[in-house]
Amino acid sequence: MTDHHGISVVRWPGRAPLSEDGPARLLTAYHLQTQAEKGEVVAGVDELPERYRAEVLDPRAAFVDDVVLLALSGDAAVGCLVLTAPVDGRAELKRLWTDPDHRGLGVASGLVGAALAHAERGGAGVVRLSVWKWRAGAIALYERLGFTVSASWDERVQLVCMERVM
Template sequence: MTDHRGVSVVRWPGPGLLPEGGPATLLAAYHLQTQAEKGEGVAHANELPDRYRAEVVDPRAAFVDDVVLLALSGDTAVGCLVLTAPVDGRAEIKRLWTDPDHRGLGIASGLVGAALAQAEQSGVGVVRLSVWSWRAGAVALYERLGFTVSESWDTREQLMCMERVI
Protein backbone atom coordinates (compact mmCIF):
# COMPACT_ATOMS: atom_id res chain seq x y z
CA MET A 1 0.00 0.00 0.00
CA THR A 2 2.61 2.57 1.05
CA ASP A 3 6.34 2.73 1.56
CA HIS A 4 7.94 5.23 3.95
CA ARG A 5 11.62 5.22 4.92
CA GLY A 6 12.05 1.55 4.15
CA VAL A 7 8.81 0.60 5.89
CA SER A 8 5.86 -0.61 3.85
CA VAL A 9 2.24 -0.66 4.97
CA VAL A 10 0.27 -3.68 3.81
CA ARG A 11 -3.14 -5.13 4.45
CA TRP A 12 -3.17 -8.28 6.58
CA PRO A 13 -3.81 -11.01 5.72
CA GLY A 14 -2.77 -10.40 2.19
CA PRO A 15 -1.00 -11.97 -0.74
CA GLY A 16 2.58 -13.05 -0.33
CA LEU A 17 4.52 -14.06 2.71
CA LEU A 18 3.89 -11.97 5.80
CA PRO A 19 5.34 -12.39 9.26
CA GLU A 20 4.13 -15.53 10.97
CA GLY A 21 1.44 -14.68 13.48
CA GLY A 22 0.69 -11.42 11.71
CA PRO A 23 -0.21 -8.70 14.16
CA ALA A 24 -0.47 -10.92 17.28
CA THR A 25 2.85 -9.84 18.80
CA LEU A 26 2.12 -6.16 18.21
CA LEU A 27 -1.41 -6.47 19.62
CA ALA A 28 -0.04 -8.20 22.71
CA ALA A 29 2.46 -5.38 23.27
CA TYR A 30 -0.28 -2.78 22.76
CA HIS A 31 -2.63 -4.40 25.27
CA LEU A 32 0.07 -5.13 27.86
CA GLN A 33 1.22 -1.49 27.73
CA THR A 34 -2.34 -0.17 27.92
CA GLN A 35 -3.17 -2.38 30.92
CA ALA A 36 -0.01 -1.18 32.67
CA GLU A 37 -0.87 2.47 31.99
CA LYS A 38 -4.34 1.91 33.43
CA GLY A 39 -2.79 0.48 36.59
CA GLU A 40 -4.06 -3.00 35.73
CA GLY A 41 -0.78 -4.46 34.50
CA VAL A 42 -0.35 -8.13 33.77
CA ALA A 43 2.86 -10.00 32.98
CA HIS A 44 1.71 -12.05 29.97
CA ALA A 45 -0.84 -11.78 27.18
CA ASN A 46 -2.61 -14.89 28.47
CA GLU A 47 -3.52 -12.84 31.58
CA LEU A 48 -5.25 -10.08 29.60
CA PRO A 49 -9.03 -9.59 29.92
CA ASP A 50 -10.90 -12.01 27.65
CA ARG A 51 -11.82 -9.48 24.95
CA TYR A 52 -8.20 -8.37 24.51
CA ARG A 53 -6.72 -11.84 24.82
CA ALA A 54 -9.02 -12.98 21.98
CA GLU A 55 -7.44 -10.38 19.67
CA VAL A 56 -3.95 -11.66 20.47
CA VAL A 57 -4.81 -15.35 20.22
CA ASP A 58 -6.69 -15.09 16.92
CA PRO A 59 -6.54 -11.65 15.27
CA ARG A 60 -7.99 -13.07 12.06
CA ALA A 61 -11.22 -14.01 13.88
CA ALA A 62 -11.28 -10.93 16.11
CA PHE A 63 -11.07 -8.57 13.15
CA VAL A 64 -12.80 -10.68 10.49
CA ASP A 65 -14.87 -7.77 9.14
CA ASP A 66 -12.21 -5.10 9.63
CA VAL A 67 -9.09 -3.96 7.78
CA VAL A 68 -5.85 -4.78 9.58
CA LEU A 69 -2.81 -2.85 8.40
CA LEU A 70 0.75 -3.86 9.20
CA ALA A 71 3.89 -1.77 8.86
CA LEU A 72 6.74 -3.98 7.73
CA SER A 73 10.44 -3.29 7.92
CA GLY A 74 11.75 -6.01 5.68
CA ASP A 75 9.90 -9.09 6.87
CA THR A 76 9.42 -7.80 10.42
CA ALA A 77 6.08 -6.35 11.56
CA VAL A 78 6.87 -3.08 13.35
CA GLY A 79 3.43 -1.47 13.52
CA CYS A 80 -0.26 -2.21 13.24
CA LEU A 81 -3.64 -0.51 13.02
CA VAL A 82 -7.21 -1.77 12.75
CA LEU A 83 -9.84 0.09 10.74
CA THR A 84 -13.29 -1.17 11.62
CA ALA A 85 -15.86 -2.03 9.00
CA PRO A 86 -17.94 1.01 8.04
CA VAL A 87 -21.24 1.54 9.83
CA ASP A 88 -23.53 4.41 8.80
CA GLY A 89 -20.72 6.11 6.88
CA ARG A 90 -18.26 5.92 9.79
CA ALA A 91 -15.26 3.75 10.54
CA GLU A 92 -13.05 3.65 13.61
CA ILE A 93 -9.29 3.43 14.00
CA LYS A 94 -8.25 1.06 16.76
CA ARG A 95 -5.09 -0.58 18.08
CA LEU A 96 -2.55 1.80 16.54
CA TRP A 97 0.82 0.56 17.76
CA THR A 98 4.42 1.00 16.69
CA ASP A 99 7.17 -1.14 18.15
CA PRO A 100 9.11 1.13 20.55
CA ASP A 101 12.40 0.40 18.75
CA HIS A 102 10.92 1.81 15.53
CA ARG A 103 9.24 4.98 16.81
CA GLY A 104 10.07 8.37 15.38
CA LEU A 105 10.25 7.07 11.81
CA GLY A 106 6.77 8.14 10.68
CA ILE A 107 5.33 4.63 10.93
CA ALA A 108 2.22 5.66 12.91
CA SER A 109 1.56 8.52 10.47
CA GLY A 110 1.93 6.10 7.57
CA LEU A 111 -0.49 3.63 9.12
CA VAL A 112 -3.09 6.35 9.80
CA GLY A 113 -2.65 7.74 6.28
CA ALA A 114 -3.18 4.28 4.79
CA ALA A 115 -6.26 3.80 6.98
CA LEU A 116 -7.71 7.13 5.87
CA ALA A 117 -7.11 6.21 2.22
CA GLN A 118 -8.79 2.82 2.78
CA ALA A 119 -11.74 4.50 4.48
CA GLU A 120 -12.15 6.96 1.64
CA GLN A 121 -12.04 4.13 -0.94
CA SER A 122 -14.77 2.40 1.07
CA GLY A 123 -17.03 5.46 0.94
CA VAL A 124 -16.58 6.35 4.61
CA GLY A 125 -17.28 10.00 5.42
CA VAL A 126 -15.98 10.13 8.98
CA VAL A 127 -13.17 8.25 10.71
CA ARG A 128 -13.22 8.29 14.47
CA LEU A 129 -11.02 6.96 17.25
CA SER A 130 -10.62 6.97 20.99
CA VAL A 131 -7.36 7.59 22.79
CA TRP A 132 -6.38 7.71 26.45
CA SER A 133 -5.81 11.33 27.46
CA TRP A 134 -2.44 10.48 29.04
CA ARG A 135 -1.09 9.44 25.64
CA ALA A 136 -0.07 12.99 24.76
CA GLY A 137 2.11 11.90 21.85
CA ALA A 138 -0.75 9.99 20.24
CA VAL A 139 -3.18 12.88 20.79
CA ALA A 140 -0.68 15.27 19.16
CA LEU A 141 -0.24 12.89 16.22
CA TYR A 142 -3.99 12.64 15.65
CA GLU A 143 -4.40 16.41 15.87
CA ARG A 144 -1.54 16.89 13.39
CA LEU A 145 -3.35 14.50 11.03
CA GLY A 146 -6.59 16.51 11.18
CA PHE A 147 -8.54 14.77 13.92
CA THR A 148 -10.48 16.94 16.37
CA VAL A 149 -11.96 16.17 19.76
CA SER A 150 -15.59 15.16 19.48
CA GLU A 151 -18.45 14.31 21.78
CA SER A 152 -17.66 11.07 23.55
CA TRP A 153 -19.34 7.83 22.56
CA ASP A 154 -17.53 6.00 25.35
CA THR A 155 -18.07 6.56 29.07
CA ARG A 156 -14.65 5.38 30.29
CA GLU A 157 -12.86 8.05 32.27
CA GLN A 158 -9.86 9.70 30.59
CA LEU A 159 -10.81 8.35 27.17
CA MET A 160 -10.88 11.08 24.51
CA CYS A 161 -12.94 10.64 21.39
CA MET A 162 -11.76 12.24 18.16
CA GLU A 163 -12.87 12.23 14.54
CA ARG A 164 -11.92 13.43 11.11
CA VAL A 165 -14.18 14.13 8.16
CA ILE A 166 -12.78 12.67 4.96
Template structure:
Protein backbone atom coordinates in the same frame (compact mmCIF):
# COMPACT_ATOMS: atom_id res chain seq x y z
CA UNK B 1 23.86 1.41 14.83
CA UNK B 2 20.19 2.12 14.20
CA UNK B 3 18.33 0.10 11.59
CA UNK B 4 16.99 2.61 9.01
CA UNK B 5 15.37 0.18 6.58
CA UNK B 6 12.33 1.30 4.67
CA UNK B 7 8.95 0.61 6.21
CA UNK B 8 6.09 -0.46 3.94
CA UNK B 9 2.41 -0.31 4.88
CA UNK B 10 0.44 -3.35 3.72
CA UNK B 11 -3.03 -4.74 4.22
CA UNK B 12 -2.79 -7.93 6.27
CA UNK B 13 -4.74 -10.70 4.62
CA UNK B 14 -4.54 -13.18 7.47
CA UNK B 15 -2.67 -15.59 5.23
CA UNK B 16 0.69 -15.03 6.92
CA UNK B 17 2.47 -18.26 7.79
CA UNK B 18 3.65 -17.06 11.21
CA UNK B 19 3.04 -14.46 13.90
CA UNK B 20 6.24 -12.76 12.72
CA UNK B 21 4.29 -11.70 9.63
CA UNK B 22 1.06 -10.81 11.42
CA UNK B 23 -0.30 -8.55 14.09
CA UNK B 24 -0.40 -10.95 17.08
CA UNK B 25 2.88 -9.85 18.71
CA UNK B 26 2.07 -6.19 18.14
CA UNK B 27 -1.43 -6.57 19.59
CA UNK B 28 0.05 -8.32 22.63
CA UNK B 29 2.53 -5.49 23.17
CA UNK B 30 -0.23 -2.90 22.72
CA UNK B 31 -2.55 -4.52 25.25
CA UNK B 32 0.16 -5.27 27.80
CA UNK B 33 1.46 -1.68 27.67
CA UNK B 34 -2.07 -0.29 27.93
CA UNK B 35 -2.64 -2.34 31.09
CA UNK B 36 0.57 -0.92 32.57
CA UNK B 37 -0.49 2.64 31.71
CA UNK B 38 -3.91 2.08 33.29
CA UNK B 39 -2.20 0.92 36.49
CA UNK B 40 -3.45 -2.63 35.94
CA UNK B 41 -0.26 -4.41 34.85
CA UNK B 42 -0.45 -8.15 34.21
CA UNK B 43 2.39 -10.68 34.06
CA UNK B 44 1.68 -11.74 30.48
CA UNK B 45 -0.92 -12.27 27.79
CA UNK B 46 -2.73 -14.87 29.92
CA UNK B 47 -3.51 -12.14 32.46
CA UNK B 48 -5.24 -9.90 29.93
CA UNK B 49 -9.04 -9.65 29.80
CA UNK B 50 -10.66 -12.25 27.52
CA UNK B 51 -11.61 -9.71 24.83
CA UNK B 52 -7.94 -8.80 24.36
CA UNK B 53 -6.58 -12.35 24.54
CA UNK B 54 -8.87 -13.43 21.71
CA UNK B 55 -7.57 -10.59 19.49
CA UNK B 56 -4.03 -11.85 20.05
CA UNK B 57 -4.91 -15.52 19.62
CA UNK B 58 -6.97 -15.13 16.45
CA UNK B 59 -6.83 -11.66 14.93
CA UNK B 60 -8.10 -12.99 11.61
CA UNK B 61 -11.39 -14.10 13.19
CA UNK B 62 -11.80 -11.05 15.44
CA UNK B 63 -11.11 -8.56 12.65
CA UNK B 64 -12.75 -10.54 9.83
CA UNK B 65 -14.92 -7.59 8.73
CA UNK B 66 -12.22 -4.99 9.32
CA UNK B 67 -8.97 -4.00 7.63
CA UNK B 68 -5.72 -4.66 9.48
CA UNK B 69 -2.80 -2.57 8.27
CA UNK B 70 0.75 -3.59 9.06
CA UNK B 71 3.97 -1.65 8.84
CA UNK B 72 6.70 -4.01 7.67
CA UNK B 73 10.45 -3.59 7.85
CA UNK B 74 12.62 -6.33 6.42
CA UNK B 75 9.64 -8.69 6.49
CA UNK B 76 8.94 -8.12 10.19
CA UNK B 77 5.77 -6.44 11.43
CA UNK B 78 6.79 -3.25 13.28
CA UNK B 79 3.42 -1.49 13.49
CA UNK B 80 -0.28 -2.17 13.19
CA UNK B 81 -3.65 -0.47 13.01
CA UNK B 82 -7.21 -1.70 12.56
CA UNK B 83 -9.85 0.14 10.51
CA UNK B 84 -13.31 -1.13 11.36
CA UNK B 85 -15.98 -1.81 8.80
CA UNK B 86 -18.30 1.12 8.19
CA UNK B 87 -21.24 1.59 10.54
CA UNK B 88 -23.64 4.43 9.74
CA UNK B 89 -21.13 5.86 7.26
CA UNK B 90 -18.23 5.92 9.75
CA UNK B 91 -15.22 3.73 10.36
CA UNK B 92 -13.12 3.61 13.49
CA UNK B 93 -9.36 3.42 13.90
CA UNK B 94 -8.26 1.04 16.63
CA UNK B 95 -5.13 -0.62 17.99
CA UNK B 96 -2.51 1.76 16.60
CA UNK B 97 0.84 0.45 17.79
CA UNK B 98 4.44 0.91 16.69
CA UNK B 99 7.27 -1.25 17.98
CA UNK B 100 9.25 1.06 20.31
CA UNK B 101 12.43 0.40 18.31
CA UNK B 102 10.75 1.95 15.25
CA UNK B 103 9.19 5.02 16.85
CA UNK B 104 10.15 8.43 15.54
CA UNK B 105 10.34 7.21 11.94
CA UNK B 106 6.85 8.13 10.78
CA UNK B 107 5.41 4.62 11.10
CA UNK B 108 2.30 5.72 13.01
CA UNK B 109 1.78 8.66 10.64
CA UNK B 110 2.01 6.29 7.66
CA UNK B 111 -0.41 3.80 9.22
CA UNK B 112 -3.02 6.46 10.02
CA UNK B 113 -2.60 8.05 6.59
CA UNK B 114 -3.13 4.65 4.95
CA UNK B 115 -6.20 4.10 7.13
CA UNK B 116 -7.64 7.45 6.02
CA UNK B 117 -6.96 6.60 2.37
CA UNK B 118 -8.71 3.25 2.82
CA UNK B 119 -11.68 4.98 4.47
CA UNK B 120 -11.94 7.44 1.59
CA UNK B 121 -11.83 4.61 -0.95
CA UNK B 122 -14.54 2.81 1.03
CA UNK B 123 -16.87 5.78 0.81
CA UNK B 124 -17.22 6.51 4.51
CA UNK B 125 -17.99 10.07 5.52
CA UNK B 126 -15.96 10.14 8.73
CA UNK B 127 -13.36 8.26 10.75
CA UNK B 128 -13.39 8.25 14.51
CA UNK B 129 -11.12 6.91 17.22
CA UNK B 130 -10.66 6.86 20.95
CA UNK B 131 -7.31 7.28 22.65
CA UNK B 132 -6.24 7.19 26.29
CA UNK B 133 -5.79 10.74 27.53
CA UNK B 134 -2.20 10.11 28.66
CA UNK B 135 -1.11 9.18 25.13
CA UNK B 136 -0.34 12.78 24.30
CA UNK B 137 1.96 11.91 21.40
CA UNK B 138 -0.80 9.97 19.70
CA UNK B 139 -3.29 12.77 20.33
CA UNK B 140 -0.88 15.27 18.76
CA UNK B 141 -0.46 12.98 15.73
CA UNK B 142 -4.21 12.67 15.30
CA UNK B 143 -4.62 16.45 15.55
CA UNK B 144 -1.92 16.96 12.88
CA UNK B 145 -3.93 14.62 10.66
CA UNK B 146 -7.12 16.67 11.10
CA UNK B 147 -8.88 14.86 13.94
CA UNK B 148 -10.70 16.96 16.51
CA UNK B 149 -12.03 16.08 19.93
CA UNK B 150 -15.70 15.18 19.88
CA UNK B 151 -18.36 14.08 22.32
CA UNK B 152 -17.55 10.70 23.82
CA UNK B 153 -19.33 7.56 22.66
CA UNK B 154 -17.48 5.45 25.22
CA UNK B 155 -18.30 5.26 28.93
CA UNK B 156 -14.65 4.90 30.02
CA UNK B 157 -13.69 8.19 31.63
CA UNK B 158 -10.03 8.34 30.62
CA UNK B 159 -10.60 8.25 26.87
CA UNK B 160 -10.47 11.13 24.44
CA UNK B 161 -12.80 10.62 21.47
CA UNK B 162 -11.82 12.20 18.16
CA UNK B 163 -13.23 12.33 14.65
CA UNK B 164 -12.52 13.77 11.23
CA UNK B 165 -14.38 13.95 7.95
CA UNK B 166 -13.03 11.93 5.05
Protein backbone atom coordinates in the same frame (compact mmCIF):
# COMPACT_ATOMS: atom_id res chain seq x y z
CA MET C 1 1.16 -0.34 -0.22
CA THR C 2 3.20 2.70 0.74
CA ASP C 3 6.90 3.01 1.45
CA HIS C 4 8.47 5.55 3.80
CA HIS C 5 12.00 5.33 5.24
CA GLY C 6 12.21 1.64 4.32
CA ILE C 7 8.84 0.93 5.98
CA SER C 8 6.04 -0.53 3.87
CA VAL C 9 2.37 -0.47 4.88
CA VAL C 10 0.39 -3.49 3.71
CA ARG C 11 -3.05 -4.93 4.31
CA TRP C 12 -3.04 -8.14 6.36
CA PRO C 13 -3.77 -10.81 5.52
CA GLY C 14 -2.85 -10.02 1.97
CA ARG C 15 -1.26 -11.84 -0.89
CA ALA C 16 2.15 -11.93 0.77
CA PRO C 17 2.51 -14.90 3.13
CA LEU C 18 3.01 -12.92 6.36
CA SER C 19 3.20 -14.83 9.61
CA GLU C 20 0.42 -14.67 12.20
CA ASP C 21 3.18 -13.90 14.72
CA GLY C 22 3.64 -10.27 13.63
CA PRO C 23 0.12 -9.02 14.35
CA ALA C 24 -0.15 -11.14 17.51
CA ARG C 25 3.20 -9.84 18.82
CA LEU C 26 2.25 -6.21 18.17
CA LEU C 27 -1.22 -6.60 19.67
CA THR C 28 0.29 -8.29 22.73
CA ALA C 29 2.65 -5.37 23.28
CA TYR C 30 -0.20 -2.89 22.74
CA HIS C 31 -2.53 -4.56 25.24
CA LEU C 32 0.10 -5.22 27.91
CA GLN C 33 1.28 -1.60 27.73
CA THR C 34 -2.27 -0.27 27.84
CA GLN C 35 -3.15 -2.40 30.88
CA ALA C 36 0.02 -1.20 32.64
CA GLU C 37 -0.82 2.44 31.85
CA LYS C 38 -4.29 1.92 33.31
CA GLY C 39 -2.65 0.61 36.51
CA GLU C 40 -3.79 -2.95 35.82
CA VAL C 41 -0.43 -4.63 35.25
CA VAL C 42 -0.75 -8.18 33.95
CA ALA C 43 2.07 -10.69 33.61
CA GLY C 44 1.11 -11.98 30.19
CA VAL C 45 -1.54 -12.73 27.62
CA ASP C 46 -3.37 -15.21 29.87
CA GLU C 47 -4.17 -12.40 32.31
CA LEU C 48 -5.57 -9.97 29.73
CA PRO C 49 -9.34 -9.38 29.71
CA GLU C 50 -11.03 -11.95 27.47
CA ARG C 51 -11.84 -9.59 24.60
CA TYR C 52 -8.19 -8.49 24.33
CA ARG C 53 -6.84 -12.00 24.80
CA ALA C 54 -9.03 -13.11 21.85
CA GLU C 55 -7.41 -10.45 19.63
CA VAL C 56 -3.93 -11.64 20.54
CA LEU C 57 -4.62 -15.36 20.23
CA ASP C 58 -6.46 -15.19 16.90
CA PRO C 59 -6.23 -11.75 15.27
CA ARG C 60 -7.57 -13.10 11.98
CA ALA C 61 -10.83 -14.15 13.66
CA ALA C 62 -11.04 -11.13 15.97
CA PHE C 63 -10.80 -8.69 13.06
CA VAL C 64 -12.49 -10.76 10.36
CA ASP C 65 -14.75 -7.86 9.31
CA ASP C 66 -12.07 -5.19 9.66
CA VAL C 67 -9.00 -4.06 7.75
CA VAL C 68 -5.72 -4.76 9.51
CA LEU C 69 -2.75 -2.74 8.28
CA LEU C 70 0.82 -3.68 9.10
CA ALA C 71 3.96 -1.62 8.77
CA LEU C 72 6.85 -3.80 7.65
CA SER C 73 10.56 -3.28 7.86
CA GLY C 74 11.79 -5.98 5.54
CA ASP C 75 9.73 -9.01 6.56
CA ALA C 76 9.28 -7.87 10.18
CA ALA C 77 6.01 -6.34 11.34
CA VAL C 78 6.88 -3.13 13.21
CA GLY C 79 3.47 -1.46 13.45
CA CYS C 80 -0.22 -2.21 13.21
CA LEU C 81 -3.59 -0.51 13.00
CA VAL C 82 -7.15 -1.79 12.69
CA LEU C 83 -9.82 0.02 10.64
CA THR C 84 -13.39 -1.09 11.21
CA ALA C 85 -15.84 -1.37 8.36
CA PRO C 86 -18.03 1.74 8.04
CA VAL C 87 -21.35 1.69 9.91
CA ASP C 88 -23.72 4.54 9.08
CA GLY C 89 -20.84 6.24 7.23
CA ARG C 90 -18.42 6.04 10.19
CA ALA C 91 -15.31 3.89 10.39
CA GLU C 92 -13.10 3.60 13.45
CA LEU C 93 -9.34 3.37 13.94
CA LYS C 94 -8.22 0.99 16.67
CA ARG C 95 -5.06 -0.61 18.04
CA LEU C 96 -2.47 1.75 16.56
CA TRP C 97 0.90 0.48 17.77
CA THR C 98 4.48 0.99 16.66
CA ASP C 99 7.32 -1.15 17.96
CA PRO C 100 9.35 1.15 20.25
CA ASP C 101 12.54 0.52 18.22
CA HIS C 102 10.83 1.96 15.13
CA ARG C 103 9.20 5.07 16.57
CA GLY C 104 10.04 8.43 15.05
CA LEU C 105 10.27 6.98 11.52
CA GLY C 106 6.76 7.87 10.37
CA VAL C 107 5.33 4.40 10.97
CA ALA C 108 2.24 5.59 12.85
CA SER C 109 1.48 8.43 10.45
CA GLY C 110 1.97 6.05 7.51
CA LEU C 111 -0.48 3.57 9.01
CA VAL C 112 -3.07 6.25 9.76
CA GLY C 113 -2.67 7.77 6.29
CA ALA C 114 -3.18 4.38 4.64
CA ALA C 115 -6.22 3.71 6.83
CA LEU C 116 -7.76 7.10 5.98
CA ALA C 117 -7.28 6.47 2.27
CA HIS C 118 -8.88 3.03 2.60
CA ALA C 119 -11.79 4.45 4.62
CA GLU C 120 -12.43 7.13 2.03
CA ARG C 121 -12.37 4.59 -0.82
CA GLY C 122 -14.80 2.48 1.22
CA GLY C 123 -17.28 5.32 1.50
CA ALA C 124 -16.71 6.42 5.10
CA GLY C 125 -17.66 10.05 5.63
CA VAL C 126 -16.14 10.16 9.11
CA VAL C 127 -13.32 8.26 10.77
CA ARG C 128 -13.30 8.20 14.54
CA LEU C 129 -11.06 6.88 17.27
CA SER C 130 -10.66 6.85 21.01
CA VAL C 131 -7.35 7.34 22.79
CA TRP C 132 -6.34 7.45 26.43
CA LYS C 133 -5.85 10.98 27.72
CA TRP C 134 -2.29 10.23 28.89
CA ARG C 135 -1.15 9.32 25.38
CA ALA C 136 -0.28 12.91 24.52
CA GLY C 137 2.01 11.93 21.63
CA ALA C 138 -0.76 9.94 19.96
CA ILE C 139 -3.26 12.76 20.45
CA ALA C 140 -0.82 15.23 18.90
CA LEU C 141 -0.32 12.88 15.92
CA TYR C 142 -4.06 12.55 15.39
CA GLU C 143 -4.50 16.32 15.58
CA ARG C 144 -1.73 16.83 12.99
CA LEU C 145 -3.60 14.39 10.74
CA GLY C 146 -6.85 16.36 10.97
CA PHE C 147 -8.68 14.71 13.86
CA THR C 148 -10.51 16.87 16.40
CA VAL C 149 -11.89 16.07 19.83
CA SER C 150 -15.55 15.11 19.62
CA ALA C 151 -18.40 14.25 21.94
CA SER C 152 -17.70 10.97 23.69
CA TRP C 153 -19.39 7.79 22.52
CA ASP C 154 -17.51 5.81 25.20
CA GLU C 155 -17.95 6.83 28.81
CA ARG C 156 -14.72 5.31 30.15
CA VAL C 157 -12.90 7.80 32.34
CA GLN C 158 -9.86 9.44 30.70
CA LEU C 159 -10.80 8.32 27.21
CA VAL C 160 -10.65 11.03 24.54
CA CYS C 161 -12.87 10.57 21.50
CA MET C 162 -11.78 12.14 18.22
CA GLU C 163 -12.98 12.16 14.64
CA ARG C 164 -12.08 13.40 11.20
CA VAL C 165 -14.52 14.25 8.45
CA MET C 166 -13.31 12.83 5.16
